[in-house]
Amino acid sequence: MATTTFRTCPDTGLKFFNSTENLLKANAVAAVVFLLVGGLHGLLVGMTRWQAVHLLGAEDFYMVLTAHGLNVLIFWIIFFEIAVLYFASSVLLGCRLATPKWAWAGFALMVIGAVMNNVVVLQGNASVMMTSYAPMEAPPLFYLSLILFAVGALIGCFVFFGTLVVAKNDKTYEGSVPLVTFGAITAAIIAVFTIVSGAIILIPTLLWSLGLVGEIDALAYRLIWWAFGHSSQQINVSAHVAVWYAIAAILFGAKPLSEKVSRTAFLMYILFLQIASAHHLLVDPGVSSNFKMFNTSYAMYLAVMASMVHGLTVPGSIEAAQRARGHSAGLFTWLRKAPWGNPTFSGMFISLVGFGFLGGITGVVMGAEQINLLVHNTLYVPGHFHATVVVGTTLAFMALTYWLVPVLFRREIVMKGLAKWQPYLFGLGMSGVSLFLMGAGTLGVPRRHWDIGFAATGGITHDFPAAAYTMLALNGLSVIVAVIGGAAFCVIIVGSLLFGRKLGDQKMSEQWIADPVTDEEYSANGGSAFAIPGTVVLAMVFFVSFALYYFINWKYLAETWGIS
Amino acid sequence: MSDQDQADSGEVPMMQKLLDNPFLLLFLGVASPALLYLVWGLAEIFTIPVR
Numbered sequence: 001m002a003t004t005t006f007r008t009c010p011d012t013g014l015k016f017f018n019s020t021e022n023l024l025k026a027n028a029v030a031a032v033v034f035l036l037v038g039g040l041h042g043l044l045v046g047m048t049r050w051q052a053v054h055l056l057g058a059e060d061f062y063m064v065l066t067a068h069g070l071n072v073l074i075f076w077i078i079f080f081e082i083a084v085l086y087f088a089s090s091v092l093l094g095c096r097l098a099t100p101k102w103a104w105a106g107f108a109l110m111v112i113g114a115v116m117n118n119v120v121v122l123q124g125n126a127s128v129m130m131t132s133y134a135p136m137e138a139p140p141l142f143y144l145s146l147i148l149f150a151v152g153a154l155i156g157c158f159v160f161f162g163t164l165v166v167a168k169n170d171k172t173y174e175g176s177v178p179l180v181t182f183g184a185i186t187a188a189i190i191a192v193f194t195i196v197s198g199a200i201i202l203i204p205t206l207l208w209s210l211g212l213v214g215e216i217d218a219l220a221y222r223l224i225w226w227a228f229g230h231s232s233q234q235i236n237v238s239a240h241v242a243v244w245y246a247i248a249a250i251l252f253g254a255k256p257l258s259e260k261v262s263r264t265a266f267l268m269y270i271l272f273l274q275i276a277s278a279h280h281l282l283v284d285p286g287v288s289s290n291f292k293m294f295n296t297s298y299a300m301y302l303a304v305m306a307s308m309v310h311g312l313t314v315p316g317s318i319e320a321a322q323r324a325r326g327h328s329a330g331l332f333t334w335l336r337k338a339p340w341g342n343p344t345f346s347g348m349f350i351s352l353v354g355f356g357f358l359g360g361i362t363g364v365v366m367g368a369e370q371i372n373l374l375v376h377n378t379l380y381v382p383g384h385f386h387a388t389v390v391v392g393t394t395l396a397f398m399a400l401t402y403w404l405v406p407v408l409f410r411r412e413i414v415m416k417g418l419a420k421w422q423p424y425l426f427g428l429g430m431s432g433v434s435l436f437l438m439g440a441g442t443l444g445v446p447r448r449h450w451d452i453g454f455a456a457t458g459g460i461t462h463d464f465p466a467a468a469y470t471m472l473a474l475n476g477l478s479v480i481v482a483v484i485g486g487a488a489f490c491v492i493i494v495g496s497l498l499f500g501r502k503l504g505d506q507k508m509s510e511q512w513i514a515d516p517v518t519d520e521e522y523s524a525n526g527g528s529a530f531a532i533p534g535t536v537v538l539a540m541v542f543f544v545s546f547a548l549y550y551f552i553n554w555k556y557l558a559e560t561w562g563i564s
Numbered sequence: 565m566s567d568q569d570q571a572d573s574g575e576v577p578m579m580q581k582l583l584d585n586p587f588l589l590l591f592l593g594v595a596s597p598a599l600l601y602l603v604w605g606l607a608e609i610f611t612i613p614v615r
Contacts, residue, residue: 164586176584185586189593196594197602223605227597263583270589274597278605286609295601 004096009407010505011512016408019100020090024083024408026107028401031079032493034114035394038071039486046433046479049472051453058450062127065448067118069130073389074149074232075114080397081187081239082110082156087404088184088242089163095172098162106155113149120145129448131229134205134216143206147199154195157188179256179263180249183242186266191235193274197227219286230277233389237307238269240351240396244314247348247396250403251339253514254321255522257313257532265313268306272299279367283376289369296367304364311356311542315349316535323531324521331534347399347423354427355392358434359384361546371553374560377448380441387434390482395427398489405493406508411500415492422488429482436475442556443468 006017016024044064047055056064090097097103120126126138164185167173177185201224207213245262248254256262278295281287322334339345362384366372375381405413413419445452445468452468454460582588 161586161590176580182583185589186593189586189590192590193594193597200602217609219609220606223609224602227602231597264579267583267589270593271596274593275601277597277601281605286612287605288608291604291608299600 006096010507012407013513014091014407015094017090017096019103020086020097021408023097023100023103023107024086024091027079027083027086028404028408029497030107030111030114031076031083031397032401032490034071034075034079035486036490037118038068038073038076039483039490041065041068041071043479043483044068046476046483048450050476051451051469051472053476054451056450058456059124059127061450062129063121063124066127066129067121070117070121070146071114072394073130074146075110075117077236077389077393077397078149078153078191078232079110079114081191081235082107082153084239084243084397084400085156085160085184085188086163088181089160089167092178092181093163093167093172095163095167095170098159098166100159102155103159106152106159109148109152109155111152113145113147113152116141117145117149131225132205133225134208134218134221137209140206140209143202143209147202147206150195150198150202153191157191157195160184160188176259176263179259180242180246182263182266183238183245186269187235187238187242189270190231190238190274194228194231194235197224197231201225201228219284222284223281223287226277226280227274230280231274233385233393234269234273234276236389236393237273238266240355240393241266241307241310241314243396243400244310244348244352245317247344247399247403248314248318248321249516250513251342251345252318252321252325253516254317255517257316257320261309262313265306265309268302271302273303273306276300276303276363276367279372282369282372292369296369300367301364304360307356307360308539308542311352311360312535312539314352315538316532319532319535320522321517324517324524331537334534341420343402343419343423344399346420347395347402347427350423350427351392351395351399354387354395354431354434356542357545358431359388359392361549362438363388364546365550365553368550371550371557374553374556375438375441377446378441379437379445379447381447383434383437383439383441386430386437390430391427391434395423395430398426399423401489401493403512405496405500406503406512409497409500410503411496412503412508413492414495414500418488419492422485422492424485425488426482426485429478429480429485432478433475433482436471436478440468440471440475443471445472 004017004019006015007021008015041064044056045061045068047053048061048064086097086103089095120139120141126142128136128138128142132138132142164177164181167177176182201221204213205216205221208216245256275295278287278292278300282292282296318338319334322328322337327334327337338349362380366375366381366384402413402419405411441447443465445464452464452472454462576584
């Protein structure tokens with residue numbers, strides 16, 4: 001029988017069962033390792049896209065781009081998400097983890113898959129990029145490595161669902177699960193759909209690469225692959241929104257403005273977020289406009305609305321808590337008095353703003369069938385997802401890590417001065433990457449071409465405007481800033497794990513989790529939890545930006561297609 | 565029946581029951597995109613006339 005000993009964190013009062021704690025550590029460390037590997041490949045990609053530097057040759061570029069995409073979009077993110085699932089179930093619900101042996105088996109499969117994938121890609125015969133569109137073929141081990149990783153992650157999801165059952169049976173909570181756990185449930189549900197879709201397409205592709213299947217239909221491949229490739233990024237969205245709610249509660253003692261509204265928004269994610277995959281098919285002739293418009297607009301907008309709900313309620317709950325604790329003057333005193341020197345807060349808030357303003361607005365623009373034609377398959381696409389996945393998800397995960405290291409590893413964070421600046425460096429650099437890639441994409445620069453000067457293409461020429469070259473140079477500079485920020489994160493976290501002062505059972509000098517704001521505090525000063533004028537003003541700024549940008553793109557489209 | 569009436573009678577509202585059931589949510593979260601995206605999309609692709 002498995003041992004079920006646990007320790008209670010002296011700073012947070014959270015219960016860490018030994019099996020959960022070890023799995024959390026293993027997944028978190030693996031995540032940071034793959035972030036480092038993927039980030040370094042990202043530096044090489046950025047330095048090659050910068051035409052004046054143009055670091056890598058064509059073959060190396062596509063190999064490095066493949067490695068970059070898989071390490072940061074899949075391996076780093078999913079290892080961390082598995083850690084989030086175990087934290088949101090076993091730790092937040094205060095119960096043992098279901099079947100830790102299966103959880104370790106899942107972890108082992110994920111490590112084997114991720115390492116195997118890196119080896120296969122770096123051998124140079126699998127430069128098919130993350131999308132690996134058939135009939136472009138990679139060695140069988142490439143597909144096998146992804147399948148192994150996906151099976152491991154699927155096991156992790158089922159361990160999470162099993163842990164929910166354990167908690168319910170052991171009655172470790174009353175009523176509904178906490179909102180953060182509900183967000184993790186949303187992420188796990190999307191993960192199951194994602195991974196099953198991956199299996200549906202990667203298993204036959206593996207058989208095809210082994211010569212056992214004659215042909216893979218290119219369009220069917222694209223359709224099913226994107227149910228895997230895009231939905232995997234929707235796991236991120238659900239997970240990082242859950243992290244936002246967690247950080248609001250941890251740092252401010254904030255209660256959600258309305259549990260019902262926030263949970264309903266997560267339900268909208270469960271039902272509709274994954275169908276956004278269709279926006280990758282908006283120029284594919286094999287699927288109808290009905291399919292495209294329903295999936296990328298009508299139904300998808302319910303998920304967009306859910307994101308806007310979260311984007312309003314997370315800062316709104318922080319504002320309500322800050323006002324309840326006395327920062328009630330004017331519109332933005334609550335925000336000015338927030339702990340901007342604490343990387344957990346600054347990382348979370350930059351993630352929230354970047355995800356909404358850069359990632360969210362551009363995602364809706366790209367998702368509209370007509371204006372998508374302006375930027376389809378251009379650098380605008382990576383520009384968009386660097387805002388959602390990197391500024392949004394990665395920065396939120398980094399922010400949580402600063403809080404988790406002392407709680408989970410019982411080590412003090414080292415280099416606190418650098419840690420204070422790290423989210424700003426990373427957020428600024430990545431926002432630059434996002435903006436300048438989108439700028440280049442708007443000028444028509446293709447997403448996947450090694451050289452926009454079209455060298456060595458046998459006479460193909462196209463003159464992009466000089467501004468496109470400037471955009472790529474500015475992107476290169478932004479990549480350098482972002483990589484410095486990312487490297488600083490890895491150095492701080494690895495340094496803290498190895499050399500940080502051991503905390504043991506000793507309580508930290510500073511309070512590590514805020515006391516929940518009480519109903520009396522909320523109603524003091526004659527206020528109410530719903531009095532969030534500052535957040536409403538920010539939301540209005542968002543809506544105006546959204547509407548302006550949306551209509552500017554229709555204007556561009558009108559100029560592209562003159563009507564006589 | 566209003567939320568207040570349901571609360572008074574101790575009955576859990578249907579929406580609450582749905583949100584508290586992770587396995588029902590799992591079914592919906594897999595079935596919904598499977599039908600709207602995968603099945604619909606594949607049906608269109610595989611009914612494209614060959615000539």
